[in-house]
Amino acid sequence: MAATTDDNEPVLPPAIENAWGLRDRPPKGPRPGMSVPAIVDAAVRVADADGLAAVSMSRVAKELGAATMALYRYVGSKDELLMLMVDVGYGPSPGPPPPGTDWRAGLTRWAWAEHDALRQRSWLLHVPITGPPITPQQLGWMEDGLRCLDGSTLAESEKMSVLLLLTGYVRNEATLTSQVAEGSRATGVEPSEMMPAYGRLVARLIDPARFPALHRVLAAGVLNQDDDPDDEFTFGLDRILDGVEALIQRRAG
Amino acid sequence: MAATTDDNEPVLPPAIENAWGLRDRPPKGPRPGMSVPAIVDAAVRVADADGLAAVSMSRVAKELGAATMALYRYVGSKDELLMLMVDVGYGPSPGPPPPGTDWRAGLTRWAWAEHDALRQRSWLLHVPITGPPITPQQLGWMEDGLRCLDGSTLAESEKMSVLLLLTGYVRNEATLTSQVAEGSRATGVEPSEMMPAYGRLVARLIDPARFPALHRVLAAGVLNQDDDPDDEFTFGLDRILDGVEALIQRRAG
DNA sequence: GCTGTTATGCGTAGACCATACGCAGAACTA
DNA sequence: TAGTTCTGCGTATGGTCTACGCATAACAGC
Numbered sequence: 001m002a003a004t005t006d007d008n009e010p011v012l013p014p015a016i017e018n019a020w021g022l023r024d025r026p027p028k029g030p031r032p033g034m035s036v037p038a039i040v041d042a043a044v045r046v047a048d049a050d051g052l053a054a055v056s057m058s059r060v061a062k063e064l065g066a067a068t069m070a071l072y073r074y075v076g077s078k079d080e081l082l083m084l085m086v087d088v089g090y091g092p093s094p095g096p097p098p099p100g101t102d103w104r105a106g107l108t109r110w111a112w113a114e115h116d117a118l119r120q121r122s123w124l125l126h127v128p129i130t131g132p133p134i135t136p137q138q139l140g141w142m143e144d145g146l147r148c149l150d151g152s153t154l155a156e157s158e159k160m161s162v163l164l165l166l167t168g169y170v171r172n173e174a175t176l177t178s179q180v181a182e183g184s185r186a187t188g189v190e191p192s193e194m195m196p197a198y199g200r201l202v203a204r205l206i207d208p209a210r211f212p213a214l215h216r217v218l219a220a221g222v223l224n225q226d227d228d229p230d231d232e233f234t235f236g237l238d239r240i241l242d243g244v245e246a247l248i249q250r251r252a253g
Numbered sequence: 254m255a256a257t258t259d260d261n262e263p264v265l266p267p268a269i270e271n272a273w274g275l276r277d278r279p280p281k282g283p284r285p286g287m288s289v290p291a292i293v294d295a296a297v298r299v300a301d302a303d304g305l306a307a308v309s310m311s312r313v314a315k316e317l318g319a320a321t322m323a324l325y326r327y328v329g330s331k332d333e334l335l336m337l338m339v340d341v342g343y344g345p346s347p348g349p350p351p352p353g354t355d356w357r358a359g360l361t362r363w364a365w366a367e368h369d370a371l372r373q374r375s376w377l378l379h380v381p382i383t384g385p386p387i388t389p390q391q392l393g394w395m396e397d398g399l400r401c402l403d404g405s406t407l408a409e410s411e412k413m414s415v416l417l418l419l420t421g422y423v424r425n426e427a428t429l430t431s432q433v434a435e436g437s438r439a440t441g442v443e444p445s446e447m448m449p450a451y452g453r454l455v456a457r458l459i460d461p462a463r464f465p466a467l468h469r470v471l472a473a474g475v476l477n478q479d480d481d482p483d484d485e486f487t488f489g490l491d492r493i494l495d496g497v498e499a500l501i502q503r504r505a506g
Numbered sequence: 507g508c509t510g511t512t513a514t515g516c517g518t519a520g521a522c523c524a525t526a527c528g529c530a531g532a533a534c535t536a
Numbered sequence: 537t538a539g540t541t542c543t544g545c546g547t548a549t550g551g552t553c554t555a556c557g558c559a560t561a562a563c564a565g566c
Contacts, residue, residue, distance in 0.1 A: 012454075020458055029513025030561040056552065067516045069554080078553065128379070129428070131436050132451050139459060139467060146466035156473035157480075158488075165489045168425030169418070175382070176417070183384050198385050201265075205273055206392060213399035214392060220409035227410075235411075236418045243496035282542025283532040309523065320545045322525080331524065 012134065013080045019087065019135055034066060036074050040084045047085065052123035055085075082127050087135035089121045090114075093144045103248075104241055106148030107162075111170050111237055114141070118174035122182075125175050153251040162244050169240055177229045192226040199223030265387065266333045272340065272388055287319060289327050293337045300338065305376035308338075335380050340388035342374045343367075346397045356501075357494055359401030360415075364423050364490055367394070371427035375435075378428050406504040415497050422493055430482045445479040452476030 015036050017023045025032075042063040046055050057078060061068045075081045094113035097106035118124055133139055142163065149159040184191040199218055208215040217223075268289050270276045278285075295316040299308050310331060311321045328334045347366035350359035371377055386392055395416065402412040437444040452471055461468040470476075 026512075026563095028511065028563050030515080030563090032514070034515095057554085058552085069516050069518095070514080072554070073514060073516090126381070129432065131432055134454065134458070139455065139464065143464045143467045146470060150466060156470045157475045160470055160475055161485065161488050162492070164429070165422070165492060168429075168489075169421065172421030172425055176421075179382065179384060201387065202392065205387070211392065211396045213403060214396045217399060217409045217413055222410045222413055225410075232414065235414050236421075239415070239418060239496035239500060240493060241496070242499040243492035243494070246495040246499065247492060279534095279542075281534045281540065283534090283544080285543070287544095310525085311523080322545050322547095323543080325525075326543060326545095 013076050013083075015075050015080050015084060016134060019084065032073070034064060034070070034074060036084065037088075039064065039071055039074055040081065040088055043081055043085050044088055047089075047123040048121065052126040055082075055123075057081075079130065083130075083135065086124060086127050087137050089124045089127075090117050090137060090141065092137060093140035096144055096147045101148070103148050103152050104245065107145070107166060107241065107244075108237065110145050110148055111166055114167060114170045115174060115233060118170065118178075122174070122178040125171065125178055152248055154248060155251075158247070158251075165240060165244075169236055173233050173236060177232075180229075195223040195226060266329050266336075268328050268333050268337060269388060272337065285326070287317060287323065287327060289337065290341075292317065292324055292327055293334065293341055296334055296338050297341055300342075300376040301374065305379040308335075310334075332383065336383075336388065339377060339380050340390050342377045343370050343390060343394065345390060346393035349397055349400045354401070356401050356405050357498065360398070360419060360494065360497075361490065363398050363401055364419055367420060367423045368427060368486060371423065371431075375427070375431040378424065378431055405501055407501060408504075411500070411504075418493060418497075422489055426486050426489060430485075433482075448476040448479060 043055050043060045058068045061071055145163045180194050184194050203218050296308050296313045314321045398416045433447050437447050456471050
């Protein structure tokens, strides 16, 4: 969240405030040589190229040909920079559902949009989340998600809960597949061989008598077939939407 | 995952191997003055007291009255220590479902057990996950979860997918509530006032014309009522289990 | 045009962090 | 007793974020 003032009203970090178009530059002093968007873009470029771990203040500054400490005139802290990176990293929201779309198709499209954004920029998953969304684009995603449920029988609070549930699922699924990819890159194992290798490792470790159910799963070769991660994503997504559908039916009936 | 040898078989870090009881101490050289479990316990103690960020090698060493570098005789790296911390942090798995429990009750119990573990040790959520579970207790959790679906009509791979879906949900929900708690501690706002404050902030930022659905949610006072986080957890859990139920019905019929 | 105010760029330095390396000494085997 | 091997850990390297303060640039008012 954000720090608060005396009257307990939450207050935004300056850099976030001018992402909302509030806050005007004071007319005095020398012209700024950089801009917040330029810094954020540079940071995103670094993350895209070398991962989030490579994003240090000095590295970003180098990317801009500036000195490290110069950045602190624009962003209050590294955490603030990360927050802004997330905002541009997700990119613009997918837009409201096309007219005539039912809620299920709409949410499916919405979930896939987030899925794609996270696949493109897997470093987004490594940014420690410190609070609910407060940047313009993030709230844009929320808006578009809510609109999918516009015509539904759900209560407003339920709509929100459904969205939370979905976005959590997407993040989680993206985290798992990105771990496989990163593990593969780190160990040099083919991505398609990661899960089989994991299966062999576990099979070697566990005692079938103490882990019968797990043993059965392994024996069934569950981890051997390298199935499309998109299928796994679809599976979970459909389960969740089935659950939402059950709720909607109940509210309607 | 883990590094691999020439034959492409994944190999465990030494400290993990002796968590599985493999690997015997060589008889030569001076007696070890510490033990891996003692180090991990100390690290867990630090995390419990001051959060995961306080867990540095020097801090853990200080806790034990040892020198920083002495720890590296027992764990290969800080990441390895973190992995072991997670193993003891979750604690023992909840055990197989009591006889006569149907799958839904079993999974509910299982999900709540993980929920409770994460509530007790919220630093677990901050440990960067680098691969699938390979420690004894973690696989124990998996085993107990799988057993809940023992009698079901699902394929082995579907059981696994359901478990992945559930554990992801639990993690996600725990992350959200722990963020509220941490935000509250950081800003000094009452926990019950966090969401209302967030609601006021967003209301101040957004233009109702551009964010109509979001505006409607706020106007409905969704964020004002401070509802029990356990209710929110139950809501999502029931949606997911409804979805699983629909699948099981389909497989059965 | 001069002066005061205010912002910017950024150098320096402090307080951390993980960890590579190497050495002294302890405990075992032969 | 000699040799081997393992432990404890001091030192040092290179990285992190960022607090602070100074020189300078640009404007406002007189």
